[in-house]
Amino acid sequence: MSVPARAVHKRRATITDLPLYYCGHLQKKLSKEKSFKKYYAELRGATLFLYKDDTQATYIEKLDLGQLKSMVLDSPYQRKTPTIFTLTLHQEEVQLNMDNSDTGEEWRGYILTVVKKEIPNKLQLLPGQMLLLQDVLDQEIRRCPFMPPPPPLPPRPSSTYTFPSTVTSPPPSTSTISPPLKHQPDQSGPEMPACFFSVTRQEAEQMLEANPKYGSIILRPSTLTNTYALTLRQQITSGHVLKNFRVTSTNAGFVIELDTAVTVSSLDDVLKYFLEKTEYRLLPYMACQAYDTHIDMSPAPKCISITSPTLKTVPKAQVAPMLHSQAEEKLLPTTTNPEDSEYVDPDKHYHNLKLVQEDGELREVLKLRGNLYTDEEKATTSENQTTEKSPSGMVQWITESRA
Missing domain, CATH: 2.30.29.30 (Pleckstrin-homology domain (PH domain)/Phosphotyrosine-binding domain (PTB))
Known part of the structure; x- marks a missing residue:
């Protein structure tokens, strides 16, 4: 039927x-x-x-x-x-x-x-x-609104890793696993979510097992072309389980391969969809960064002195006491030469010239008298020895010689 x-x-x-x-x-x-x-x-x-x-x-x-x-x-x-x-x-x-x-x-x-x-x-x-x-x-x-073509997929990690021939190191233990470097997407395309790591499925599961406090969702590239994968660690009554989901990149968006396929426009919406479906009990995997707690003092350069400079003391000025005589000399007016002065009294100047002229004439008379005295010295020697001319007579003689 x-x-x-x-x-x-x-x-x-x-x-x-x-x-x-x-x-x-x-x-x-x-x-x-x-x-x-x-x-x-x-x-x-x-x-x-x-x-x-x-x-x-x-x-x-x-x-x-x-x-x-x-x-x-x-x-x-x-x-x-x-x-x-x-x-x-x-x-x-x-x-x-x-x-x-x-x-x-x-x-x-x-x-x-x-x-x-x-x-x-x-x-x-x-x-x-x-x-x-x-x-x-x-x-x-x-x-499903029209969306531009999705960004190119990141490079896929190699399935096997070979150490250099000169260095041998044991595989990392699950207790000390640190998250690898995040993939840096092309600047022209949209940025990847913060919980995207370029790791394999085994590495993603080890990261979630070793550091559950960092988060419980890791977005990573898949081994298939044009696909991503999402690894999560979910807590249940008997413990916890690890699950992996496939996300396919198409021209219409990103398709989450579930029993009922769901199409979203970006990888951020893929992450948002899982957060909403789990009622935000799961969080994106975010590795915590360590912080420093001690400040180290770096040595000071040699050319710089670390001691504070001392203030220079300026000595006080010492002024000698001024003498009374010096003060008086400064107070007295200074005399100036007649030549330096701006004005000369003509009467006073004429009087001075007259005295100089009379002095010169007197000298000439004295000289003349001296000559006369030499001529009459012999004749008047005896007379000069016995008598002495009075000053009045001398003056009278000078007067008569002038006349």
């Missing part, structure tokens, strides 16, 4: 919460396979789920169309003839074969609209089909 279609659709809806946009029969094969296999396909979101037939409730295969690079028509477009498309994904090429060209054109329109977030040009569809396609585009944009 076959299961009703309504019950099948309900069961399929419980597997994923992605909306159903289009469905139908098609054939699929990989590029390395020789023949096509028939499937019943459902386009939910940007994922193509393949079932064995329309009565099967669980899909047997799925294609992530978010990794679609191109969709090329291989066979010429002719009505009532099979249509073959080649889908180029990141890792493989897939060929889809539709029964006729009309069905193939509908599949092409829905797939490109969901992936590119726009309706392709030159679609050969009816107006009613174009309206349905526009409704799908509006719903997909509301569900």
Whole structure:
């Protein structure tokens, strides 16, 4: 007895919460396979789920169309003839074969609209089909806004590590494990969360086991291409468990691979999703940095003296007592020469010249008298010895000589 279609659709809806946009029969094969296999396909979101037939409730295969690079028509477009498309994904090429060209054109329109977030040009569809396609585009944009391509993945750590031939050291113990250096992402892309470490699964688990006080969630690169991984340490009643989850990077965002796939726009939203689901009982792994508690005094340079300079004392001025005589001399006015003065009394000057002239005349008279005395010395010697001229007579003689 076959299961009703309504019950099948309900069961399929419980597997994923992605909306159903289009469905139908098609054939699929990989590029390395020789023949096509028939499937019943459902386009939910940007994922193509393949079932064995329309009565099967669980899909047997799925294609992530978010990794679609191109969709090329291989066979010429002719009505009532099979249509073959080649889908180029990141890792493989897939060929889809539709029964006729009309069905193939509908599949092409829905797939490109969901992936590119726009309706392709030159679609050969009816107006009613174009309206349905526009409704799908509006719903997909509301569900997952268009995001730029994700940043490039960080370099993956090597699976084995070889020590140098000249140095041998034992493996680190779990009690002394220190977190490795964080990966520095490209400056042009968005920054990685603070709990991202470029480590393997074993190293991440050892870090969480050795230092539970630092946190319980580590984001790391995965061994698969275009994927990340999230390692967490969760406490339960019987102890604790370590779990690892896969996060796939697509053009539409980052897909958390759960029973019900969840798509978010960034790695920070991936971390936020796990924090909300665990009611913030788990915290991102953040290695604590050690702080110094002692200040060391560095020696002072030789050219700088560490002792405080002594203040220089200025001696007091000692003034000798001024003598009374010196004070009096300073108080007396200084005499100036007549030549240096600005004004000369003419009368006084004439009187002085007259005295000098009279003195010169007197000297001439005395000289003349001396000559006369020598001539009359012999005659008047006896007379001079006995008598002595009085001063009045001398004066009278001078007067007579002047006259």
